[in-house]
Amino acid sequence: MLDRLPFLVGLRYVRAKRRNHFISFISLTSMLGLMLGVAVLILVLSVMNGFDHELRTRILGMVPHAKIEAREGMVEWQSLAEKLMQREHVEGVAPYVEQQGMFSVGGRNEGAMVNGIHPDWEDNVSIIGANMQRGELDDLVPGEWNIVLGSMLAQRLGVGVGDRVTLLVPEASITPAGVFPRLKRFNVSGIFSVGAELDASLAYANIEDMQTLGRLGDAVGGLRLELDDLFEAGNETQAILNELGPGYRGSDWTYSQGNLFQAIQMEKRMIALLLTVIIAVAAFNIVSTLVMVVTDKRADIAILRTIGATPRSIMGIFIVQGLTIGTIGIAVGVAVGVLLALTIADVIGWVESVLHIQFLDAGVYFISDLPSRLLFTDVRDIVLAAFGLTFLSTLYPAWRAARVQPADVLRYE
Structure with missing residues (x-):
């Protein structure tokens, strides 16, 4: 039973209605931040891939390899x-x-x-x-x-x-x-x-x-x-x-067009790095959430320690809670990002028809539609990066929870 304790208690803490509504609000904002960061990063990289593909197809279709x-x-x-x-x-x-x-x-x-x-x-x-x-x-x-x-x-x-x-x-x-x-x-x-x-x-x-x-x-x-x-x-x-x-x-072709494509790749990497900061901020909001949860659950931690829970099990509880919050945000972000990446051209076309404006003028830009090209490798890397940042954000609160001394907490209970 104690082997399953981190999963059972950690998941229950996620589902439970907390007395402190501020903690619930911070958890929700952390989840929404992860969702927004992952979705925007998938969409932006897909659009960058679309521009890169269009340039390759059109320019390198005319320039000899x-x-x-x-x-x-x-x-x-x-x-x-x-x-x-x-x-x-x-x-x-x-x-x-x-x-x-x-x-x-x-x-x-x-x-x-x-x-x-x-x-x-x-x-x-x-x-x-x-x-x-x-x-x-x-x-x-x-x-x-x-x-x-x-x-x-x-x-x-x-x-x-x-x-x-x-x-x-x-x-x-x-x-x-x-x-x-x-x-x-x-x-x-x-x-x-x-x-x-x-x-x-x-x-x-x-x-x-x-x-x-x-x-x-x-x-x-x-x-x-x-x-x-x-x-x-x-x-x-x-x-x-x-x-x-x-x-x-x-x-x-690299003699005549190589600098152009290197610039596109560098721009893609820099944009990905900057947008990853959004995910990092949302992930480290989980630190605040879990620190407040640890403070709120000191009595529960002390009781679990007295019935045989090890410090490792206590750490596992809060790591599971943090990863669950992060996983939900990442999963919803991936779904929203993939959906937008696949339909962004239609969405932009609808907005242009409703507002009677044109975002990409064919007379100025080399295309009139916003291109998008979704790559599985980009989605995979974004998910791994977001999950890794989420895991790192759970370590400090979990370590603090494991250091709670039952005698100090239960002395005044």
């Missing part, structure tokens, strides 16, 4: 592409020609990176084909000098499908009249939008047209790779370079 280039130009790229496709972690390969340039239309000038692509290969490494607002990639026919612009770039230039733009590249053409910058007029055949900053800095043309403009002959700038695990892009790129030998160079 890895690039392989030849120092002297890559002429026999088809055979190399077939060789790379046989590698275990390579899911797609496409040739490209990159050219930094400036578009000029009616006195408006905008710089951009123009990618020469092969329309039949581009879907292997990019999501541009699925994000065309107007036109199709198949309209990039060799010799017709068509071009596809990002939506923000087209808006800044004031052009649409059917208009013409002039591309100036930083290479000189020597003519009898002197040295002039190389330029070419393109027909705008399509507009794409991925909802990211890339819409203002990217354009696509046929690879043969860009080879002609750059006077590259049959050579391409290199091959872009799609990998099954983007976080292994650095290792996979190095392995490919080691296999190909000298004369080749490579890079991966």
Whole structure:
């Protein structure tokens, strides 16, 4: 019977109506604090995961996971592409020609990176084909000098499908009249939008047209790779370079976009740390609750000690009581947090429709809906952290209860 004493008495103390209503109020606030902290932390981390996932999907859907280039130009790229496709972690390969340039239309000038692509290969490494607002990639026919612009770039230039733009590249053409910058007029055949900053800095043309403009002959700038695990892009790129030998160079997405995702991960960790303080405050409110309960139950403790309860059993009673309060708060917080994380987009949409406001303007942000992505690992870590803080908060009150001396208490009873 004494072995079950901590559980029986501890649970009874939780259920019992206390004479001191202030103790009950502190217990309730501790439970509500834990619930609020856990729910908010789950919701915020889910939203951060949603933003991270959207950025990866949209930006890294346009930016290659890895690039392989030849120092002297890559002429026999088809055979190399077939060789790379046989590698275990390579899911797609496409040739490209990159050219930094400036578009000029009616006195408006905008710089951009123009990618020469092969329309039949581009879907292997990019999501541009699925994000065309107007036109199709198949309209990039060799010799017709068509071009596809990002939506923000087209808006800044004031052009649409059917208009013409002039591309100036930083290479000189020597003519009898002197040295002039190389330029070419393109027909705008399509507009794409991925909802990211890339819409203002990217354009696509046929690879043969860009080879002609750059006077590259049959050579391409290199091959872009799609990998099954983007976080292994650095290792996979190095392995490919080691296999190909000298004369080749490579890079991966971390060179151009790595700082952005590192900043997101750091922000997520800092927010998680700050919100954990809410859980810590609520958990350590349990200390106040249990200290007052110990003071209120000194006579009960003394009687239990006289009938054979050990100090360890007395500690167990108040640890069980504190953990029960914490577990209820954590469980309700997890339920509320998971529910909000799964429905936050609908909730925000309903609030916007009722109040006639828009929290995320697609013209300012790269998305118009609040994304949320619930991860089991986040919920698990939050529960373990909250439970650990709750357990730590029960130790001091339980230790004080175990030190109560029956003779000192019962002397005046």
